[in-house]
Amino acid sequence: MTVAPEIHDASPEKLLAPVLSAFWDEPRSWTLETYLRHEGYEGARKAFAMQPDEVIAYVKDSGLRGRGGAGFPTGMKWQFIPQGDGKPHYLVVNADESEPGTCKDIPLLFANPHSLVEGMLIASYAIRCSHAFVYLRGETVPVLRRLHEAVREAYAAGYLGRNILGSGLDLDITVHAGAGAYICGEETALLDSLEGRRGQPRLRPPFPAVAGLYACPTVVNNVESIASVPAILNRGKEWFRSMGSEKSPGFTLYSLSGHVANPGQYEAPLGITLRQLLGMSGGMRPGHTLKFWTPGGSSTPLLTDEHLDVPLDYEAVGAAGSMLGTKALQCFDETTCVVRAVTRWTEFYAHESCGKCTPCREGTYWLVQLLRDIEAGKGRMADLDKLADIADNINGKSFCALGDGAASPIFSSLQYFRGEYEQHIKGKGCPFDPSKSTVWADQPHPEVPA
């Protein structure tokens, strides 16, 4: 099923589907008490009534795909864990949300950390894991507090510890705070970091399912993926499949940000379009038009207003030349200089490149030098081909996807906005006024930075 194409007829009540976010507006939404009032831990009870392999098959049949960017089927990841191998198995939740534009897991955990804890119970039961970890980025202390508290509450109420709910499952959860490194969102770098090392990606194979944490079979899943599992168990895979499309079923969090009238989290079936989301939420800020946007963070190629009707699911965004990624819809209006935007993202990738692979470490550095020159009006026409060439030398030629991510904004901005780069070069400077892009630009008494 796809959602209705006519936005003006379709009301938000019909287009949106709050599941994870359904009671985030309760005054104490993060507590166990609130969670239990909303069928909390019912999914785990249903899972415990099944055999672990049945749980894996059930999640696989539901069609749930990873919400951290790659979209790999969650149940299949669980199925890859070899059983009866005599080794400990680990579940590691990737809560290192750092992809520019991405802002879903942090508010999710702040509003309701128990949906993650329950999902971890179910996943651990399925893969036969007795020690699970949450790797939370360190820069979000308010979320760390609530995770500490949720785990404490879960132990006290018997949802963690020994023989949980009589299931025979023993589970401990360790909440682990990172220390500031985007690369640790890459699953193998995350595992190295969790082992107390520099967070640098590992060569695969072996994949984490075979040799992950401490070289033992390990599932690494995104927060939203795991937090979606309890509802699937509780309300059924058919219910889950009634939303979204055949290949991209279910609900998900779309994060609207930038020059929009109402930024925020919008939970909807997969396949909703940006036009629909903007249509229901008040559109772009008054008097302005959409220029470019990312479907899923800065590592997903830019799209433009031509792509407003692309269904935001894994297949359709891929067919449009980008990736669904983390569904981080960063929208920029006509006041924004695309060269400035891409330069800043590229500076980010250069800063965050872990240095392991030469193409990424060196390539991102040189991209920054060229882009800064172009932005400052000191570029040459030949630099544009050089940018594309360097990006091509990074893309697909490093251990992990950070390099590919760095190449994405370069390729896509040259594809859609080459003229704007040329304008910077010919005009020997940036034709945009950055003060017009600020949120206060259109206020009656604009602030003037001294």
Place this chain on the structure above:
Amino acid sequence: MKHEVRLGMPQLPAPDYPAEVRARLEADAAQLVGRYPDRRSALLPLLHLVQAEEGYVTRTGIRFCAEQLGLTTAEVTAVSTFYTMYRREQGGDYQVGVCTNTLCAVLGGDAIFGALQQHLGVGNGETTEDGKVTLEHIECNAACDYAPVVMVNWEFFDNQTVESAKKLVDDLRAGRTVEPTRGAPLCTYRETERILAGFPDERPGAVEASGGAGPATLAGLRLARGEGAHRVGPPRPAPPAQTSEEGEG
């Protein structure tokens, strides 16, 4: 750069912590190490712990981590210098981080960061003379729907403007209470580091401070409930009631 490279004779081993400090930290370290199947996994928490003790990762702190985990100081140094949250020199009580990744930068983060540098008279990574505020530009902090964002000791100060950010740092320097839009009343940088090491914040009310979810987090939910498309966040620019310092500097 402030980190000068010195060649010549290797440094002497770092001094140890005083006995009573060491005993206290060893008890903390034992708790942290006990949470992992493999000792070395406690290294990042231990580095947060020594940072909580001294405000940055000192050579003494590195020695302590190495001894607890059976590593060399070189191995610990290699890890601590990889991660941006570990300071290599003393900073202020309040770390003020302005997001200047693309989205926040475009929406006003660049203007805020520029204005704060001028207002405080410090550059990126520098601390005010009174030792209160260390100013930094930071990368995307997963709060893009609240842009432009400023973090103080890793608590969220959402929807900032040049004026609100100036007032924020003035209040911090004057010792006035400031409350994050999402997060708990501020503690010092070192106290924050102890939470990051893995010791829950024991202050009454800290967990529930600032409520369940911020306004932008609830934007979709409210629409789905038929509450209509209206401005859900604080009106941009927020917050409204502040003494203006326009034209200063």
